Amino acid sequence: MSSAWEAVPSVTNVTRGLLGQILLTAFVVEVLLRLYISRVAYLWDPWNCFDLLVIGAALLPGAAVFSVLRALRPIRMIRLTRGGPRPIPGVVTVTGMLVLVTYLAGVIATDLFRALAPQHFGHLGRSLWTLFQVTTGDNWAEIADAVMAERPAAWVFFLVYIVITTYVLLGLLLAVVVKGMAEFFSDQNAEASHAPEPAQTDPTSAHQDTALAQQLAALHDEVRTLRLLLDRDIPKPARAIDDLEST
Incomplete structure (x- = not known):
């Protein structure tokens, strides 16, 4: 053996x-x-x-x-x-609710079960520690059995407390964190998808723009030359009138 x-x-x-x-x-x-x-x-x-x-x-x-x-x-x-501070307000709110519910339950349990199970609910501090164990699921059945042996209706207290703290508040806390992280990553993906792409220069279009600018400059020079020729060859109206009067 x-x-x-x-x-x-x-x-x-x-x-x-x-x-x-x-x-x-x-x-x-x-x-x-x-x-x-x-x-x-x-x-x-x-x-x-x-x-x-x-x-x-x-x-x-x-x-x-x-x-x-x-x-x-x-x-x-x-x-x-x-994910940043986004889920922090919700986490603080749910944590505060959990602490408040645990404190109120500790006060009630101390008044109800102090004489029945002093090893678990002898004073407020011990009651809070016992309720913390119940919330985490650590030997909560043994604690409940010790109280229910003296007061069978105590199962109502434990049932309500476990449902509120373990299933409602802790589940809500997890949901707040997951929602905050999901929104953070969703915003990141949206920013990445809407980010403007860097402008790319097309060599062909750049060459065409340069050629067009050169043609416009040449046309401007030709127009200016033509105006100079016209000003030199065609008499102005005042000069034409003087010529008519002299004749």
Whole structure:
């Protein structure tokens, strides 16, 4: 029996090592594909350089201590905050509502269940901590059972609280964040699609414009020359009248 229990850690370690190798292989393939597609531009992103550092350290022989760096890769998710302050007002509003509901429920639970389950609702601070556990789903059934053993109707309180906090407010919080990010990326795509394209000069049209300008200049010179000839050859009206009077 003891040998069977001793074999469990070894099997667990083998499974964990196998999963680690599979994940490392997937990370390496991801980096290679990104390098193949983006080329040198891949290195312009600091997060890509971070990935290279983490994966390179994990590939070094005898560098098992650096494998803990792979756990830091999820911090790349903070890039989603580039959506700016758009979802912040909604997040603050929903968070305030969640805090208010939790506080009111804590006051009510302390008054109702203090004598029934003092280990969970002995005072307001303990009640708030217990309700936080209920919201996260951490052993909330055991807490509810301990209270319902003394007061069966307590299930109404827990049901209403869980529905409001876990399903309504937390779902609303997630919806606000997702909506804000979706609007941000939609605006970015709209700006990119409506951006004016740089004007391109056509060599043929430029040559035609130059030739037309030269022709206009030549025509202007010819008109000016013709006017000079006319002014010289044709007498003016006053001179013509003087000639008639003299005759």
